[in-house]
Amino acid sequence: MLVAAAACPCPPLLVPAVAAGAAPELDDARAACLDAIGVLAAARPDRLVVxxxxxxADPGAGGTVPYPEGAAGGFRGFGVDLDVRLGPGGAEGAAAARALPPSLAVAAWLLQRVDWADAPVEGVGVAERLEPARCSAAGRELAARAPRVALLVMGDGSACRTVKAPGYLDERAAGFDERAARALGAADTAALAALDAGLAHELKAAGRAPWQVLAGAAHAASPEGRLLYEGAPYGVGYLVAAWS
Structure with missing residues (x-):
């Protein structure tokens, strides 16, 4: 059963070594992410799923990819010699696991920042085009993996908030991010589940599928939510929320 969740953005720029001189611009977002992970620790979960x-991940072949505790990743593709591992331990098969995708590498970095040792960790990569119903089913399965499950859900909002954004300016982007922010802040699983997958794809909102996995995981939990951060630096919607 889901006992807590944190939603965080996943740009590699969240890692100061990657952001370099621009690192201070995301200080508030980093601090909010660490606060949200603190909510996970306070819930005393039996398992943390990132x-x-x-x-x-191939939406036509299951749509998700598992990553065991100890799976490795890093930021060499972003010009930084920095490696990370998912969680403090190393599960059997971790050495043979594929490299963490950027979103889970950022999560691994955040967990290292807080010295996470409160519960075993595993990762799940989700296909960006995974259908909402399958996201919900994946979330329900994750919530059933242990008596007390916590989720760390990584994902960005739209990438079309300004003309300099990765997806250029789209007038629909601010409204989409506002709806996502309200849903995450209120722990409104129905509103998250109702986010338009097609519109999310057009707006390059990589968080849509992970957020709908969260909605599925929380369908029977009735959590309370708090929005800890909302912003659009670099024209990309970044949201941080904590559910407990």
Whole structure:
């Protein structure tokens, strides 16, 4: 059963070594992410599942990719010699696991920042185009993995908030992010489940599928939510929320 959740953005720029001189611009977002993870620790879960968008996940072949505790990743593709591992331990098969996608690598970095040792950790990469119903089913399965499950859900809002954004300016982007922010802040699973997958794809909102996995996981939990951060630096919607 889901006992707590944290939703965090997943740009590699969240890692100061990647952001370099621009690192202070995301200080508030980083602090909010660490506060949200603190809510997970306070819930004393039996298991932490990290969920994030995964370019290697095929929506036609299950739509999700598992990553065991100890799976490795890093930021060499962003010009930084920095490696991370998912969680403090190393499960059997971790050495043979595929490299963490960027979203889970950012999550692993956040967990290292707080010295996470409160529960075993596993990762799940989610296909960006995974249908909402299948996201919900995946979330229900994750929530059933242990008596007390916590989720760390990584995902960005739209990437079309300004003309300099990765997806250029789209007038629909601010409204989409506002709806997502309200849903995450209120722990409104129905509103999350209702986010338009087609519109999310057009707006390059990589968080849509992970958020709908969260909605499925929380369908029977009736959590309370708090929005800890909302912003659009670089024209991308970044949201941080904590559910307990």
């Amino acid at each position: 969920v994030g968008p995964d370019p290697g």
